Amino acid sequence: MTGEETPSALRGRNLALDGLRGVAALIVVLGHTLGGLPIDIFAKARFAGGPFGLVVNGDAAVHVFFVLSGLVLSASLVRNHETGVRGLPGYFVRRVFRLHPPYVAAVLFAWCATHLYPDGPVPTKFIEDWGHVRLSPQQLIPLVLQPPGAAAWLLPVGWTLRVESIFSALLPVMVAAMRFHMIAFAIVMLLVLRLPLPSHWAYFAVDFAFGMMLSDPARLAIARTKAVARLAIAGFFVGLVLLHLPNALHMSEPGDFLRRVLLIEATGAALVVAGVLYASSIERFLSHRFFLYLGRISYSFYLVHIPVVIVIGSRLTTNTVPMNIAGAAACILTSMAVATVMQRLVEEPSQELGRRFAKSVDRALF
Numbered sequence: 001m002t003g004e005e006t007p008s009a010l011r012g013r014n015l016a017l018d019g020l021r022g023v024a025a026l027i028v029v030l031g032h033t034l035g036g037l038p039i040d041i042f043a044k045a046r047f048a049g050g051p052f053g054l055v056v057n058g059d060a061a062v063h064v065f066f067v068l069s070g071l072v073l074s075a076s077l078v079r080n081h082e083t084g085v086r087g088l089p090g091y092f093v094r095r096v097f098r099l100h101p102p103y104v105a106a107v108l109f110a111w112c113a114t115h116l117y118p119d120g121p122v123p124t125k126f127i128e129d130w131g132h133v134r135l136s137p138q139q140l141i142p143l144v145l146q147p148p149g150a151a152a153w154l155l156p157v158g159w160t161l162r163v164e165s166i167f168s169a170l171l172p173v174m175v176a177a178m179r180f181h182m183i184a185f186a187i188v189m190l191l192v193l194r195l196p197l198p199s200h201w202a203y204f205a206v207d208f209a210f211g212m213m214l215s216d217p218a219r220l221a222i223a224r225t226k227a228v229a230r231l232a233i234a235g236f237f238v239g240l241v242l243l244h245l246p247n248a249l250h251m252s253e254p255g256d257f258l259r260r261v262l263l264i265e266a267t268g269a270a271l272v273v274a275g276v277l278y279a280s281s282i283e284r285f286l287s288h289r290f291f292l293y294l295g296r297i298s299y300s301f302y303l304v305h306i307p308v309v310i311v312i313g314s315r316l317t318t319n320t321v322p323m324n325i326a327g328a329a330a331c332i333l334t335s336m337a338v339a340t341v342m343q344r345l346v347e348e349p350s351q352e353l354g355r356r357f358a359k360s361v362d363r364a365l366f
Helices: 008-014 016-036 041-049 058-079 085-114 125-130 137-145 156-180 182-193 198-214 226-248 259-278 280-286 289-313 321-365
Strands: none
Touching (some): 016 058, 016 259, 058 085, 058 226, 085 137, 085 289, 198 259, 226 259, 259 280, 289 321
């Protein structure tokens, strides 16, 4: 999703974090692609709740995104000495340039795609739910000026951008409290968990907190030894089980945010990320060029895929294996192609502009 580049302080050992982010984005895309295919709804549910359902479990992947954000952003804050007042303007400038320009590009892309959305009967509930959005240019303009979000459901995944934005704003306080004393951190966490956010969103603070703690192995007194690596591998697979457990046990429906489910999945995501950090075999696997490529385009890939799925899926009217395979391949490859262009033309320039503007702001203020 909102994939930051892995900080240079971590980069020599943990390029695999980018690969993990790419895999998480692919899981979200696979889940929504399955939803857009004309497969029997009960067959979809059986697969999603079965032993291989994790590969289409987008809710689980979102928790991985948030743990990674907590890790990467807190490491960046500490590395750049931005936990004090002097560092905050530059931090917020970079966050705005990181999140908002790709969001605007994705909203415009989705709005253009709506002109290809079906007007009549549709083959799946997924397309019925999200393929009905039609906006005039006058309705569109305010959406691109607002903070990132669902954009009147042009971007159904946009709710996660709103969560990311909220915790990007809160993270400097959380990091400062953790560095001051763990009691202060616990107090701040209790206050954050009581924030009046919709749908138990406040409990995503646990994901970011896990990421923050993983960014500081010295505080956790964890060294990268063979024994730790074996524990990390075991924890990685336990984490995969925890991520899929609520779905497999039907503890909630997609889109529901029950507190116990959020906590289980947050713990699973933290174990998965820890496995990547401390197990060299997992690190090597996720450092493959394909996974790193997915990591580079993950934010754009995440943002643009639903309009692509709606446009292609609405044209798949025959429920046959060859048709579904071809349709899924078309959705994924088209989304990757659009994301690659957007990453090159929007993400990279906006990040560079954000870095330059942040330096100018810091010089002007201090």
